[in-house]
Amino acid sequence: MDALIIGAGVSGLTTGICLAEAGLAVTIRTAVPPENTTSVAAGALWGPVRVGPEDRAVTWAQTSLEVLTKLAAEPGTGVRMASGMEVTRTEPDLPYWSHLLPSMRLCEPGELPPGFAGGWHYTAPLATMPVYLGYLRNRFTQSGGALEVSPVGSLNELAGTATVTVNCAGIGARDLVPDPAVYPVRGQVVIAENPGIEEFFISRDEPEPSTIYMFPHGTEILLGGTVEENDWDLKSRPHTSERIVANALSIEPRLRGARILEHRVGLRPCRPEVRLESEPLGDSVLWHNYGHGGAGISLSWGCAAEIASRITA
Numbered sequence: 402m403d404a405l406i407i408g409a410g411v412s413g414l415t416t417g418i419c420l421a422e423a424g425l426a427v428t429i430r431t432a433v434p435p436e437n438t439t440s441v442a443a444g445a446l447w448g449p450v451r452v453g454p455e456d457r458a459v460t461w462a463q464t465s466l467e468v469l470t471k472l473a474a475e476p477g478t479g480v481r482m483a484s485g486m487e488v489t490r491t492e493p494d495l496p497y498w499s500h501l502l503p504s505m506r507l508c509e510p511g512e513l514p515p516g517f518a519g520g521w522h523y524t525a526p527l528a529t530m531p532v533y534l535g536y537l538r539n540r541f542t543q544s545g546g547a548l549e550v551s552p553v554g555s556l557n558e559l560a561g562t563a564t565v566t567v568n569c570a571g572i573g574a575r576d577l578v579p580d581p582a583v584y585p586v587r588g589q590v591v592i593a594e595n596p597g598i599e600e601f602f603i604s605r606d607e608p609e610p611s612t613i614y615m616f617p618h619g620t621e622i623l624l625g626g627t628v629e630e631n632d633w634d635l636k637s638r639p640h641t642s643e644r645i646v647a648n649a650l651s652i653e654p655r656l657r658g659a660r661i662l663e664h665r666v667g668l669r670p671c672r673p674e675v676r677l678e679s680e681p682l683g684d685s686v687l688w689h690n691y692g693h694g695g696a697g698i699s700l701s702w703g704c705a706a707e708i709a710s711r712i713t714a
């Protein structure tokens with residue numbers, strides 16, 4: 402085995418694809434299958450939010466934007482280009498990454514729901530995560546990669562197993578490394594029947610732990626959500642779901658009576674900075690690729706490409 406990857410969320414699968422497509426023999430070991438990871442709970446709209454450092458994040462995000470935009474043009478990937486707006490209750494200030502999106506513009510006052518002072522409208526890749534993770538998994542195995550559901554007890558037990566090990570353990574890195582700098586930011590979302598909404602909507606400056614967002618995925622719509630720091634609870638909370646639906650209804654009356662299909666919870670692997678660096682592991686090399694916070698999908702291709710180019714250089 403040339404490369405062993407720990408983790409089958411979006412970071413592990415994307416890194417696996419980049420290494421396998423570069424000709425390496427790659428195995429992924431994961432504690433849970435892709436459909437049970439944090440990644441499946443994501444919205445998942447491109448945008449480097451809740452992640453640092455800004456200079457590296459914007460570079461990784463740009464590469465990922467290019468790849469995701471291409472995937473949006475291919476059938477069956479679960480990615481599409483979606484338009485919508487992010488609004489604010491205070492003076493709008495365009496995000497630091499807005500220059501990457503040519504469609505980005507400030508909203509006209511008439512476009513805003515009542516109670517909002519401004520916002521910006523743009524088009525970006527949006528992934529339906531259960532479909533997108535399935536696409537990534539298939540692409541990985543079709544490139545010759547193997548996926549084993551088998552937790553890794555410690556990094557040291559892996560020394561000598563592969564030439565290169567890549568740690569894409571998400572929040573699991575906190576215990577595995579161990580790295581106390583990575584901490585969970587819990588996100589709960591509700592999947593409802595989509596009454597015909599086509600544009601996404603985001604309001605982040607709600608009283609914590611709430612945010613309000615809606616990401617339409619064909620016949621379904623993902624309603625969010627929460628940002629609960631250091632909360633490890635993976636069970637969905639009924640009163641939180643009720644609040645999420647009520648908040649969404651206050652913006653979008655078409656949701657009245659929409660059937661609730663599912664509840665999802667994920668733990669964003671937040672860290673002051675993404676950890677993307679290597680260190681020795683016995684006679685082999687260990688790469689770290691974790692700590693992507695609220696932007697794991699948005700950075701995935703950039704981080705994976707950087708590791709692949711360094712490993713295969």
Ligand SMILES: Cc1cc2nc3c(=O)[nH]c(=O)nc-3n(C[C@H](O)[C@H](O)[C@H](O)COP(=O)(O)OP(=O)(O)OC[C@H]3O[C@@H](n4cnc5c(N)ncnc54)[C@H](O)[C@@H]3O)c2cc1C
Nearest residue numbers: 408409410412432433440446553571573588667697698699
């Ligand atoms: C509600 C919500 C909304 C979000 N919205 C967006 C969005 O719109 N856009 C965006 O870009 N991002 C979004 N995010 C963030 C994004 O989901 C994460 O940054 C991303 O999923 C992290 O992916 P990952 O592969 O690094 O980690 P994970 O998906 O958590 O995967 C970690 C993997 O490591 C494995 N693992 C852990 N420990 C071990 C071990 N000891 N042995 C073996 N395997 C192990 C796990 O089993 C799992 O397979 C959102 C997150 C949430 C919760």
